[in-house]
Amino acid sequence: MPKGVYPRTEELMDVQLRNMAQGRAAQVRKTVEERFWEKVAKRDSGCWEWIGAKHGAGDCDYGQLRVNGHNVSALKVSYQIAHGKPVPEGLELDHLCRNHLCVNPAHLEPVTRQENIRRGVGPKMTSKFSRIVERDVDGRIMKTARLNHAK
Helix, strand or coil, rough: CCCCCCHHHHHHHHHHHHHHHCCCCCCCCHHHHHHHCEEEEEECCCCCECCCEEECCHHCCEEEEECCCEEEEEEHHHHHHCCCCCCCCCCCEEEECCCCEECCCCHEEECHHHHHCCCCCCCCCCCEEEEEEEECCCCCCCEEEEECCCC
């Protein structure tokens, strides 16, 4: 299965109907979309926080969902539900809201890795100085601050 792609509801229905026609018990499986929405909590901030399984390193956790025996990024599932297609090849999703657990597609923008790194501030600084940029949900800069990481 291609990375970030999950079966559509119609495909799951076809499998269930074939099983019933062959005399097998119909599997009552929830669709990926149903399972996705069970793990989303809409916040007043506009973020849709992922409350399901996570992977990452503490404060940099990202949501994940099990699909056909594979762990899939909750961000990619959200993007695909909203846009009807996977994240474009060679791009990754940047959180405009800076909340790593947010899966609101309005807060996600497909960008190159270089652009995602340029916009963000991660735990491993390569310079003793870095700049924190706060953006609104449309990506406009609201505030910047320069940090000194020298010890």
